[in-house]
Amino acid sequence: MFCIPYVKCLPLVALYGQLLLGLINGSFYALLSLGLAVIFGMLRVINFAHGALYMLGAFVSWWLSITLGIPYWGALIFAPLAVGLVAVLIEKSMLHQMYRLDPLYGLLLTFGITQVIEGTFRYYYGASGQPYPPPPALSGPLNLGFMILPIYRAWVVVISILACLATWLLIERTRIGAYLRAATENPVLVQTFGINVPLMMTLTYAFGAALAGFAGVLAAPIYQVSPLMGTNLIIIVFAVVVAGGMGSILGAIVTGYILGLLEGLTKVFYPEASNIVIFVVMAIVLLLRPAGLFGRAA
Amino acid sequence: MSILAQQSAATGELRSRLNLLTLAAGAVAALVAPFVIYPVFLMNVLCFALFASAFNLLIGFVGLLSFGHAAFFGAAAYVTAHAAKVWGLPTELAILTGALAAAALGLIVGFLAIRRQGIYFSMITLALAQMFYFICLEVPFTHGEDGIQGVPRGTFLGFVNLDNNLAFYFVVLAIVAAGHFAIWRIVHSPFGNILKAIRDNEPRAISLGYNSDSYKLRAFVLSAGLAGLAGGTNAIVFQLATLTGVQWQSSGEVILMTLLGGIGTLAGPPIGAAITIGLQTYLAAVDFPVTVLIGLIFVVCVLLFRRGVAGEILAYMRKRG
């Protein structure tokens, strides 16, 4: 038995189950905060539209399946691409004008874009959402002994950890990643080497957005595909990012998973507080380590 | 650097003749308006004008973008409504209690948020306000999504019957004018001079011996209290306090009002509030999603129109001498 005094006791096996579920939410936090961190590192823009792009990823999957009959597996590739393309349009038409301004304007612009995207979708698709079933190969439950885990959720944990790892490798171990890291430190110098930094910025934004879109595809079979699905999520991800600090890629990933787990535990022991636990953690981190768990002092 | 880096509209603004003229025109308009336009709508505009101006005190004169200001507006609405309805406090005391509660909340949020700067500050205020929203959703005294309803309007100072919309309008006008006077006073006070100095160049202000964090925190609390004054008044006008007040979307709207009217100008936020509330009210019947329109205005403002209405006018006047 695992007990929190005066609150609740839980058999250990049930606790494992709950931890596993926390990990699934953590996967979404990690993917989204990772995208935010990549974008912020390079563009110095806090992408408020991240939640809307996540929603877009889910909607594109739904749309691909009902109009073109493209199944989940196709959506896993095409939806992030489509979201990335939308991001390219946003960056090329509007966002790039923000780089020379105070970073707050980037936040405000992406906030406005979010309103437009979400409002439009709500207008055309209502709020109750669209169905999107898990792919047949991943349907059904998996009996782990201590719990029944839907196969699809197991898949989400695995694939999102892989995606995070791949992103981390891409940034830390490849030539393109080296460009990105260098340009994050000193974009001007990198340009004098002949690297097209403005193009890199566009692609970075698209990549971060595609990660959000990817998370959206993963979410579509779990949550109702609704215009509202990203609205509150983005604020939670902000809190994750503040708690983790924007400093490191690994930090964003690890904080995402940790806070997902913590939220999962709260859902068992004191569910009423599960909506605010991440914010509370953020506040505590701010008191003790203002730069965030993985951040460096400015 | 503050968000003001691109514009220089604020300096010495209210001293010019132009401003006296604007002020006079505004006063006349405010006095005549309720006879032409529906007073309840005007009261809504006035409350949000004060809310936006309180917000502007922070962004325009201290350079802090709070993305959670609705928490103060909404908290004051709840406390005022509760005080008037359950405790039976007289209306003016209820509003005052609400404003003080908002200031107290501002102290807590500000204390945490001031620890980080720039964009982080915004994200933290947003997150804390969202946390406050969830708390409001769940604590019993707010009555969840039903809100506190049927708040008595009562009488103001014991003799103005507030059930009369016109009489109430002038009371709201007086409260909002007093709030604006307070903001004007703060901006043009010795304290305000230091705030502007911190906004312009924080390291330099520190090197002159000013503990900038403490000044920012005090400004934050003042701004929260004034936002609360607006929220409390709004609660009495509509006789209710609901979750809408504390939603983060409301924080977004107040940013829009200020941006649209002109950040760092004193006339801007009320102008922005009038336009935004006007759009929300008069477009409610049009089959076009209001949020999309608001979003579009936001985008256009940020891209092309960063000085806002008042800022553009000031810049135009300045160019013409």
Add this chain to the structure above:
Amino acid sequence: MPIDGALLEIEDLNAWYGESHVLHGISFDLREGETLSLIGRNGAGKTTTLRAILGIVRNRKGTIRFRGEDLTAVPLHAIARRGIGYVPEERGIFASLTVAENLVLPPVVKGGGMSEEEIYRLFPNLAERRSSQGTKLSGGEQQMLAIARILRTGADVILLDEPTEGLAPVIVERIGEVMGMLKARGMTIVLVEQNFHFARKLADRYVVVEHGRGVDYFAASELDAKMAGLAEQLGV
């Protein structure tokens, strides 16, 4: 003094940092294979001249012609592709990259650059520490790395900003050797240097920069005659 067949021609170049007018119409030319040294006091505008040529300082006026092409309208990232390499004053070694990553960071822009192996042979210190963090290197090693990474790209013009600054004499000497080798390979070099004694071993011609203008131009052969005046001009 325009020279026929100049590789790089700078004419009446003005530049501003914000409101501060830093370059007041500097002009000079550079022939292929030549080493030109910009000398002058701190703050005279030498570094800004390099930054203006590369377009890092955006706010600039005047003519910058490279192989006959006007560079003022060419985007920053495309200038390197013309074969111009830059070694900045602060060296610009990236903390988040390893030594090896720093070395291969600038893309190859032309054939004829050195291979990684050649470079590591030339700078054995770097080879030893190729997987450590770039900024963990000593100042001298960082300077070597900053020069080495340009050698890989095949750039045939190199703009060097104070390569000896803050370095111990032994290291300065080593850098001198490397530069001598570059010169021997036919590299065209613009060298900004306060360390006059370092510059004199390499430079073919000198431009004395003061208050954002070229105030004196002379060839290496005229140096001895100029020496006394220069010491005064350079402020020691």
Add this chain to the structure above:
Amino acid sequence: MIKAGWAGAALAALLSTAAQAQIANGVLKIGVLDDQSGVYADIGGKWSVEAAKMAVEDFGGNVLGAPIQILSADHQNKPDLASTIARQWYDVDKVDMITELTNSAVGLAVQALSAEKHKITINTGAATSDLTGKACEPYGFHWAYDTHALAAGTGGYMTKQGGDTWFFLTADYAFGTSLQADTTAAVQAAGGKVLGAVRHPVNNSDFSSFLLQAQASQAKVVGLANAGLDTTNAIKQAAEFGIVAGGQKLAGLLYTTAEVHGLGLKTAQGSITTEGYYWDLDDKSREFGNRFFKRTGRMPNMVHAGTYSAVTQYLKAVKAVGSDDAEKVAKKLHEMPVDDFFAKGGKVLPNGRMVHDMYLFQVKTPEESKGEWDLYKLLATVPGPQAYFTFEDSGCKLTN
């Protein structure tokens, strides 16, 4: 704020001077105030406006010789904005009646206002039984459903049909807790037992943890005391965790055809809900459903149908008393029985509650369904008096 053309209305008013004696301004105005762009846009939304327009057209477009005009506005879920619009409608535009009013904060605010202004509201969209309980008003009516009816239908009838142990997933706010309390009472009255409940935060997208707890409880019925996206997400994830397949029943307490359609039968199959209307109940309901479908491309739920019914009944009352005077019309509305495709033998209590039969439905499996909107099979009819509070029990303080 007026959607229909002013000019047309004015012209019509001129032509029918005779009516001015009876209809105060020569035009009878009905306001449809609801959420057209937010979370409730599917439950009511612009579709409710269409339903009201259909009612007016079916009524002939005028009453007592005066044209009938529909005004509509999107309150964006802002009670203060809703209040501004409602006040302006009453004070400036001389609107006679406001209907729909989804979102309980809005519903309560506007109903309170209607008492002050001596105007009629007929709420068809909000759930809270407070509207005819402690917040009841003489001119306020509540038409389509309320939390008590949902609880009595789903809780009481399912228990009687063997679902006698319950576990609740309750949204942690006023609506959720009162729904849970009402349902608990109904379950216990029918001899059932509540094994446990977990309060989840509102707008909680992930329900897996709570579903595991529900599964562990081994209750026969998992009651979802929540609404909107919370309900749909819970049902979607319940399918994933095999709740229904594992033998437990899933009962959505506020869950209409709009949500079921949004979820799709594959996911929603087997779940249970109570509604006041379903298009495929009988000939009359089918007739309305099909006409509505032709206009809007979707089948109506109980809010849309209820709005039609409420507007029609209101117009009948106006015609019957020969005036748009709120007092007289309200009196008439309290007296007149309601008998249409929506409510058979419906009657209005003194607190404004329109009592009519409710229906317990089970969502069909994809195999059973014969079309996109063939969603429900009827399990039981809950007679009106059992579904709703009596006037005495409602907590309404109005004197009879």
Add this chain to the structure above:
Amino acid sequence: MANVIETQALTKQFKGFVAVSNVDLKIAEGSIHGLIGPNGAGKTTCFNLLTKFLEPSGGRIFHRGEDITGLKPAAIARRGVVRSFQISAVFPHLTVRDNLRAALQRQNGLAHQFWLSDGSLAVLDERARELIADVNLSEFQDTPAGELAYGRKRALEIATTLALDPEVLLLDEPMAGIGREELPRIIDLVRQVAKGRTVVMVEHNLSVVANLCDRVTVLQRGEILAEGSYAEVSADERVRTAYMGSEHAH
């Protein structure tokens, strides 16, 4: 002469890079002390450490024998140790007069009042006018500082620094960006303000240093290379090497 400012083993490391290493600095009361050295020698870092704009990695700082290593920057300024910045530091949206007021109002206890009119600051205006006149900005009193020419901004910055009547004045490259024509005027100004107080200045222009400084510390690679009068250090072979490069005497 007593030392106003003293440091012991002052050290600052940035991610794997030592910017200032074991510096023992002694600033004598009433002197004009120059801090020179080639680029990257750690002069500005030193400055930021003295005023606590950077947190030292090691070592201590003393002001009049009292350890001030733990103080916050604003507190150090309140002790009378006031700095200027390399890039001119004014409040661009405030007028020249308001810039001065902002500096003056702290001592008069006028900083916290938010309920008073800023007219109450008029009592400071006489002193402000004097200071403005001292730096020849009288005709610009009502001009927003952001609209001043660069040199005038520097002058304003010096005036606001003087307004605090600092005991120790730290000037970070006061001549940077100043045109040759304006140089003598600023040099005069510095000499004038140095009367009765201690000045520490980072300066590149060696003729300015020669002209002004009583004592000079030469930094190189974060360490003290030489110390003494300008004549002494400029005769020092190591210093010449640092600036001109070695004559290559093997």
